[in-house]
Amino acid sequence: MTPTLIDPTSLAFLMSESRAMPTHVASLQLFEKPPGASRDYARQVYERFIGVEDINPLFLKRPVRSWRTAGQWMWEPDAQFDIEHHVRHSALPKPGRVRELLELCSRLHGTPLSRDRPLWEAHVIEGLRDGRFAVYVKLHHALVDGISASRLLMNTLSTDPTDREIVPMWAARPPRERSTGRNETNDVSSELLRAARGLATDAAGMPGALVRTLTRGVRDETSAVSMHAPKTIFNTTITGSRRFAAQSWPLARLVAISKASGTTVNDVVLAMCGGAVRGYLEDLGELPDASLVAMVPIGLNAKDSQSASSEGGNAVGTVMARLATDVADPAERLARIHAGMQDGKRALSEMTPNQIVAMSAVGMTPAMLLPLLGLQGVVRPPFNLIISNVPGARETHYLGGAKLVGTYPLSVPMQGMALNITCASYAGSMEFGLTGCRRSVPHLQWLLRHLDDELGNLERVAGVA
Template sequence: MRRKLLAVNDSAWLFAESHRTPMQVGMLATFRVPEDRPTFVADLVAQWREVQEFAPPFNYLFKKTPVPSWVELPHDAIDLDYHLRHSALPAPGSQRELGVLVSRLHSAKMDRRYPLWECHVIEGLEEDRWSLYIKAHHSQVDGVGGIRLLRRILSADPAARDMLPPWAVGTRGPDQSGIIRTTSEEVAVPSSGGGLAGALVGGLRGGAAVVGSLGKTYAETVTGRRDEGQAAPFRAPKSIFNGRIHTPRRFATQHYSIDRLRTIAKAADASLNDVFLTLCGGALRRYLSEQDKLPDKTLIANVPVSVREGTGASVGNAITFLYSTLGTDIDDPVERIAAIRESMRLGKARLPRVSGAAMDTYTLALMLPVMSEAILGTGGRTRPASNVVISNVPGPAEARYLDGSRMEEIYPVSLLFNGQALNITAVSYDGEFNIGFTGCRDSVPSLQKIAVYAGEELERLEAALVP
């Protein structure tokens, strides 16, 4: 059996995992049952059960020794009945019942005796709909890679039939959906070309850029001296989101028209991601204020940004991170978005403009203290590096179909760890901005309120900025 060594960044997610902190990411997609095919879901499951061929990473088994690596299993060594699950919701099959089920499914750590993925087909949703919940280990896929993998199993053609399931397509299969259009926070990185001489020169320059960026960042962390609006790791105030967490999860959703967010962004001379962070900051300010637990200093967000070269969805992660203020110390939404816009500008300016191994080195060094806490189990006992992780991932710009069943909504379900009890991740799709709120059930009570307050903050921004 062939072995593939894990990158150090990817290995960290496996070593940081525990039963209370499963390091897996998921995607919840809801589809419409075709009117002329009432038995669509049962037929789809039966069709998929016949497909017993597995592509990377669905055929990868983790082996810890002698070095962390993936072992590529033969098709007949994989038990599809374990990975493919068929469930039905109790009546009335509303978003509440779906959220309860997904919260429970996402709470469970995956068994490492099997390849680290599960595919759940869920029927019984109201209004003749069904859902697909897929989860995979974060060591194998990041948010952007996950969305690109999902695109591979969907089609822009509603007449397409007999489409392969995700495990048969994998990350190396053909992309059926055309050009990627994105509203996400992405950072352009130089390509790694130019021959041996160019690579050597680029490596030296990249190393200097990485060292310089890290030096400035951690000097600010230690001294507290930084540009006004500049956010730095481990300068965040302690909040209820930054203690020890437990196994049960809560999951809530919210969605808006992308045009609404773009209109605000244009009026505020900001990016769509700035608007998203502003909504989150306002929602968290109100949520914490109601509990009389709002810190005097602004909350700090850890914002993953994609540095993936090209459009392929490879196994592993191609992201780095920056830190941004959330303006939770500011009540006025216009002043808050201005503060966030400046903080994001400073954060992106701090990122080294390097690619490949140099960016991996930068990300590893930047996140080493955080991942060390996760691996050693000390997270939640010290000052947090950030208060919350907030991410924005690109999705398909037009409608997509699975064997003629139209995908209506798609939501990310993310991971948590000690010291980080809340994650907010958005995915754009077909003119909608879909947000998934993943929280620790014990640390973040009434999680749904944060989703509701985000919508009300959107209305405040519109009232203040849009004529």
């Protein structure tokens, strides 16, 4: 693998990283051992993980910048790759509750990845008193976006409970054979020509897209730019310490609400989060009069591809969604969120993927500049928190016969944005992962109770309770 230039979006995640703001994403996967498995099954999984000889090139590359790269940040393969540095075996202290597991993940998630090595780690964790074991995997956001990371993880699992093969995500796999009968050189040339034409069209449309995006932001409409977020306790200087909380709810409950109310499941997720944040801030006496605004990432390739790129990278846009935390009625909150998201989707439909990325960068610029200027918590934030909904697998998956019973995402709190809520659908459940700054977001676990309460409130007003 030869050195390659780091794309601008990935480079932004590298450059914005600090000890107080590590920019990696992670997943906590919880497994039940196969029937008849020995007590050292987790150790066997670990040994299979480190026994991989051929490594996927994505998991060999590390960021470098020197005179050899003319001062440019590049990806280059790690010539001294050490699998045992990246894959580790841990055990929980007694009494081995889920609480101890989440505490361990909180500590692991607060530790930045070393740039001297490829930017990923995997931890096989045993010691849960109910016999289950866990796998915690973290990857730098410069390496892959959250949707790609989720797909990479799920692609290593099987839907067959009798399949005993264990192929971790960092294992190289032979490329699919292609037999198109076409001239590959001509294909590449045609693809480059189409790409060049597309970039020219995108560039010509950028001024109009920028004007429309800024106009919508000024009018307080849903777009990639927000100018009306209130100041909250989330919008302050954060530390590198993390607290993580997680819980699952049946996806059928959210689907029933969406069908009864004529909204989408993602609208219901945002309404749950809006109501939960409202209740949480009320408990603390910190609820502002104006509605909170959430930055909602959108994977631009989500509909076009069901598999993650082996080369990594980021293809993400954003919209700024008003959470209607200024209203007490759950039905009205859901209706407002649905109307706003529909409006935002119409605005995105007028832009190409490259234009969406560019406009999203415009919307994110204040969030990057305020910490650099030391103004977080002093002036109005561009948004208040981050909420992501990552599509996941519908079928139950297995790791060498071990049943995956839960998969919980951990993401990136930002300077001035101390709370990140990410959820992923899996096998009939919606799995929520809440990641917050340990000092800036007190009693993070309270949000789980409020999420549960708000789901019940939405069922009641939708008539499906």
